[in-house]
Each structure stands twice: as structure tokens, then as C-alpha cells.
Amino acid sequence: MKQGRIWLIAVVLTLALATAGSVVTPITRAQGAAQPAERWLHVSVNSTDVNGETVRVNVPLALVEKVLPAINKNKLHSGKIRVHELRVDEVDLRAVFEAVRDTKDGEFVTVQSRKNNVRVAKEGGYLLVKVREMKEARKSDKADEKPAAPFEERVDVRVPMSVVEALLSGAKDELDLVSAVRALSAHGDTILVTVEARKNTVKVWVDTKNTGQ
Amino acid sequence: MSVKMVLLTGTLVVGGIVADAGFIGVRVHEKKPDGTNLRLYVPAIVVPLGVRLAPERELARAMSRAKEFLPAMRIAAEELERIPDGVLVEVKSPREHVLIVKSGGSLVVDVDSNRETVHVSVPLKMVRNLARDLEARARHTMPVQESHLRF
Numbered sequence: 001m002k003q004g005r006i007w008l009i010a011v012v013l014t015l016a017l018a019t020a021g022s023v024v025t026p027i028t029r030a031q032g033a034a035q036p037a038e039r040w041l042h043v044s045v046n047s048t049d050v051n052g053e054t055v056r057v058n059v060p061l062a063l064v065e066k067v068l069p070a071i072n073k074n075k076l077h078s079g080k081i082r083v084h085e086l087r088v089d090e091v092d093l094r095a096v097f098e099a100v101r102d103t104k105d106g107e108f109v110t111v112q113s114r115k116n117n118v119r120v121a122k123e124g125g126y127l128l129v130k131v132r133e134m135k136e137a138r139k140s141d142k143a144d145e146k147p148a149a150p151f152e153e154r155v156d157v158r159v160p161m162s163v164v165e166a167l168l169s170g171a172k173d174e175l176d177l178v179s180a181v182r183a184l185s186a187h188g189d190t191i192l193v194t195v196e197a198r199k200n201t202v203k204v205w206v207d208t209k210n211t212g213q
Numbered sequence: 214m215s216v217k218m219v220l221l222t223g224t225l226v227v228g229g230i231v232a233d234a235g236f237i238g239v240r241v242h243e244k245k246p247d248g249t250n251l252r253l254y255v256p257a258i259v260v261p262l263g264v265r266l267a268p269e270r271e272l273a274r275a276m277s278r279a280k281e282f283l284p285a286m287r288i289a290a291e292e293l294e295r296i297p298d299g300v301l302v303e304v305k306s307p308r309e310h311v312l313i314v315k316s317g318g319s320l321v322v323d324v325d326s327n328r329e330t331v332h333v334s335v336p337l338k339m340v341r342n343l344a345r346d347l348e349a350r351a352r353h354t355m356p357v358q359e360s361h362l363r364f
Binding site: 038050051052053054055056057058059060062063066067070071072073210211212 | 281282284285287288289291292293296297299300301302303304305306307308
């Protein structure tokens with residue numbers, strides 16, 4: 001009887017010791033859990049094409065903010081990107097962002113044609129880019145299918161100015177990506193990009209959910 | 214009695230440590246006659262041990278290529294450990310379905326394509342500790358190893 005009790009105590013104690021590590025940690029974390037809601041960056045791509053892809057990406061901004069400075073490769077160093085390496089079609093992106101930051105609310109670019117409408121503006125604390133492109137009716141590959149009706153493709157980009165300012169917060173020759181991610185996280189829930197094409201839709205947004213629904 | 218008790222206690226302690234570290238799971242199933250059908254479950258605790266036992270020269274060579282990614286790997290593992298379980302990446306097409314999720318302290322990758330299904334599960338705690346160990350090792354040994362390799 002006495003021997004059995006010793007065995008029982010030994011088993012219980014050992015199990016308690018073995019599981020202590022994995023039980024105590026969540027309890028400690030739960031006690032210090034009163035923190036602001038974490039923001040997640042979501043990307044959603046939907047395609048109605050027969051061979052199309054559906055893509056979902058859900059990444060916590062805190063992860064991006066912490067991992068970026070640890071990557072020192074090619075153009076990226078300590079969470080910053082050097083501007084002279086960031087010229088797109090000979091356009092100096094930093095100069096563009098600086099011009100936008102220093103200008104009052106209003107429209108910067110308006111292009112209107114029969115098929116295209118492009119508008120770049122600064123409005124209510126956001127940098128807005130709006131593109132509308134009329135796609136003509138298209139014949140179907142299959143004989144028994146109706147031709148696709150004309151369709152207006154829509155692209156909307158909406159970047160908080162606080163993010164633009166954070167991008168420019170580093171030295172003259174660099175863009176501070178980590179500060180921009182931090183500013184995006186602090187900004188709150190927002191839709192950054194929406195694209196509506198004939199067969200694809202894309203949405204990039206930030207919120208506090210981890211599911212991307 | 215005392216020998217039995219020591220054996221039982223030892224087994225339970227080792228079992229607890231192994232269970233706490235988690236398991237690396239790999240499943241590969243090729244969708245063709247006589248295709249590969251692999252199921253592998255390795256206690257995560259053997260990975261750091263394996264790294265310690267690996268030949269210094271081979272390890273140095275591998276680390277010279279991987280060292281720049283180790284801090285990012287460690288930080289990513291730390292952050293992923295912290296977040297709630299859920300889908301991180303999902304790609305669906307008629308040809309394949311790729312799913313990367315964080316589930317119960319592990320990073321799980323599932324690929325289901327026309328040709329095969331692949332499942333890989335890696336405990337994040339192991340990734341974090343391994344990256345930290347390799348970083349420390351790279352800091353202390355790399356200059357010697359690199360110069361050694363150069364000659």
C-alpha cells in the first residue's frame with residue numbers, strides 16, 4: 001500500500017514538473033495581456049477565371065516591423081531602403097513623396113481620356129490614387145459563350161499621410177520602411193488598395209482581425 | 214523499488230521534455246502508382262543535438278550561406294509564437310492548394326496538388342532556439358572558420 005502511494009506521488013510530481021513549463025508561460029502572458037489590439041496586414045486576391053488563383057495573406061504588422069530590420073540584403077538595410085536604388089522608370093520616389101507631403105490638400109494629377117481616368121490627390125490626411133480604365137467588349141474563346149460586356153477596371157490606392165511622413169523620417173537618401181509600418185499600425189483600420197478587374201479582384205487592408213474575413 | 218522508480222521518473226522526465234519541445238512532422242504522398250509515401254515524426258529536441266554533433270567544417274560552410282537570414286528567422290519565429298493560431302498564407306487554384314498556418318506552437322505547411330500532398334510541421338520554439346544557437350555560434354566561430362576555409 002505504502003509502495004503504491006510512493007509510485008503515485010512520483011508519477012504525479014514528474015508529470016507536474018514536465019508540464020510546468022508549457023502551462024506557466026501562457027498564464028504569465030495572459031496576466032500581462034492588456035495591450036492595444038494588434039493590427040494585421042491582409043491581402044486578398046480572387047479570380048473568377050477557370051484557371052485563376054485565390055490568394056489570402058494575413059500577417060501581423062508587428063512581425064513585419066521586427067523582421068524588416070533583421071534583413072540586410074541588396075537594397076534593404078536595417079529596415080531602410082536607399083533611395084538611389086529605388087528609382088522606378090527614372091522617377092525619384094522620395095522626391096515625389098516629399099512633394100506630396102509639403103503640398104496642401106488638392107489634386108496633383110488628373111488625366112481624362114475616352115478610355116482612362118487617373119486622379120492623384122491629397123485629401124483628408126490621405127494620399128489617393130484613383131485609376132479607371134474602360135475595357136472593351138471581348139469575344140469569348142468558346143463558340144457557345146456570350147462575349148464579355150465592356151468593363152470598367154478600377155484601382156484605388158489610399159495611403160495615410162502619416163505613413164508617407166514616416167517613410168521620409170530617415171536620412172535624405174533613404175526611405176524608412178520600419179517607421180512606415182509602425183505608422184500604418186498606429187493609424188488604425190484602413191483599406192489601402194482595391195483593384196477590380198474583369199476576372200480578378202485585389203484588396204489590401206489593415207485591421208485587428210487575424211482571419212482576413 | 215528504487216531502481217524502478219528512477220527508471221520511471223527518468224522516462225517521464227525525458228518524455229515530458231521531448232513532448233514540450235514538440236515534433237517535426239513530414240508527410241509526403243505522391244499521387245501515382247508506386248509513388249513515395251513517407252511519414253516522418255522526429256522529436257524537435259534532436260535537431261539542436263544534431264547541429265552540435267555536425268562536423269564543424271560542414272556547419273561553417275552551411276552557416277556562411279545562412280548566417281544573414283538567422284536573425285530574421287529567429288525574430289519571425291518569436292513573433293509567430295506570440296500570435297494566435299490562424300491562416301497566414303493560402304493559395305488556391307485548380308492545380309493546387311497551398312496552406313501555411315500557425316497551429317498550436319508550430320508552423321504548418323500543407324500542399325495538395327495534382328501530383329502529391331505534402332505536410333510539414335515545425336515547432337516554432339525549436340526554430341527560435343536553433344536560430345539563436347546558430348547565431349551565437351556564427352558570432353564566435355565564423356571568423357576562424359571563414360579564414361580557415363579561405364586557406
